[in-house]
Amino acid sequence: MEHLLDRRLVLVTGKGGVGKSTVSAALALVAARAGKRAVVCEIEGPSAVAPLLGATGHGHAPRPIGEGVELAVLTAEEGLRSYLADRIRLPGIVDLVFKQPAVSKFFRAAPAFAEMGILYSISKLLDEKDARGRPAWDHVIVDLPASGHAVGMLEAPFIGKRIFLAGPVRHLCESMERMLLDHDLATCAVVTLPEELPVNEALELAAKLRDRGLRVEAVLANAVESEPLEPEEHALVEKLRALEHRPLLEGVAVAARRAARGRAILGRLTKGLRKAPVPISFRLERGRELVKAIAQELETAATPAGNRL
Ligand SMILES: Nc1ncnc2c1ncn2[C@@H]1O[C@H](COP(=O)(O)OP(=O)(O)OP(=O)(O)O)[C@@H](O)[C@H]1O
Numbered sequence: 001m002e003h004l005l006d007r008r009l010v011l012v013t014g015k016g017g018v019g020k021s022t023v024s025a026a027l028a029l030v031a032a033r034a035g036k037r038a039v040v041c042e043i044e045g046p047s048a049v050a051p052l053l054g055a056t057g058h059g060h061a062p063r064p065i066g067e068g069v070e071l072a073v074l075t076a077e078e079g080l081r082s083y084l085a086d087r088i089r090l091p092g093i094v095d096l097v098f099k100q101p102a103v104s105k106f107f108r109a110a111p112a113f114a115e116m117g118i119l120y121s122i123s124k125l126l127d128e129k130d131a132r133g134r135p136a137w138d139h140v141i142v143d144l145p146a147s148g149h150a151v152g153m154l155e156a157p158f159i160g161k162r163i164f165l166a167g168p169v170r171h172l173c174e175s176m177e178r179m180l181l182d183h184d185l186a187t188c189a190v191v192t193l194p195e196e197l198p199v200n201e202a203l204e205l206a207a208k209l210r211d212r213g214l215r216v217e218a219v220l221a222n223a224v225e226s227e228p229l230e231p232e233e234h235a236l237v238e239k240l241r242a243l244e245h246r247p248l249l250e251g252v253a254v255a256a257r258r259a260a261r262g263r264a265i266l267g268r269l270t271k272g273l274r275k276a277p278v279p280i281s282f283r284l285e286r287g288r289e290l291v292k293a294i295a296q297e298l299e300t301a302a303t304p305a306g307n308r309l
């Protein structure tokens with residue numbers, strides 16, 4: 001299995017609250033630690049990623065948020081504005097146009113327009129060059145909104161193409177479609193929790209994205225509970241039993257049941273995907289420490305000795 005970070009554009013998606021922002025930040029940290037320039041993109045504010053790394057303040061243009069990671073909070077309006085500015089090459093006029101409330105309202109309400117603004121901003125980051133003419137970003141990691149909205153965004157170019165049969169908007173849709181469907185450039189990472197409903201949703205989401213022609217490199221099963229005891233520690237249970245230490249025995253039994261349930265659900269996920277998910281363990285750390293711990297796990301999983309991501 002290939003490494004998620006073998007692709008420059010990683011689209012992180014999944015149901016609400018499964019850990020998308022945390023995993024996006026961790027993936028960027030893995031890249032930064034490997035000496036790569038990585039930018040995490042969030043869609044509209046407020047940022048969930050900046051506070052994770054202890055940073056405050058963010059904007060549409062990438063800025064450092066610590067640990068070698070940069071963050072850009074993309075907005076549809078900024079994206080459409082830069083698209084028009086690039087086409088018309090008269091930024092003053094674009095600003096004037098966008099000052100009209102009816103115009104911003106139209107762009108926000110028109111189907112696929114807002115999403116195209118975001119996709120355009122992503123494509124600009126991929127095309128951006130540094131002073132030496134090399135790509136400015138080795139990795140653009142997009143922390144997508146929860147499943148339904150993410151699918152809407154990724155489907156926007158297909159929908160746009162049905163509406164605009166010719167002209168510049170159709171051209172834009174086609175070029176955004178090419179970006180999303182380029183399997184050498186872009187891949188999706190679906191994050192889930194090892195629970196019944198999130199796993200069902202992750203399977204549906206992965207299938208939907210693949211049906212659309214997108215590459216789905218990996219499903220990451222986040223917050224997997226570990227086994228309470230190592231195999232060699234099972235003799236301990238017998239000792240506890242002999243001591244009739246009920247509270248501890250019950251604690252071990254509960255933890256073992258939870259781990260077994262998680263294992264069964266992950267088994268179902270593996271069967272559905274026909275490929276093992278990448279597990280990330282349940283952790284007690286929070287914020288920056290949580291991101292670092294997950295980055296460490298993902299790094300280990302990506303070494304040739306471990307499961308490649
Ligand atoms: N491996 C983990 N172990 C324990 N807690 C975790 C783990 N990963 C994430 N969390 C916690 O889960 C919560 C949700 O994480 P996060 O904000 O990354 O999810 P999200 O999918 O981005 O949510 P949203 O859909 O609201 O954007 C956070 O409180 C985070 O600290």
Ligand SMILES: [Mg+2]
Nearest residue numbers: 020021048143
């Ligand atoms: Mg989030």
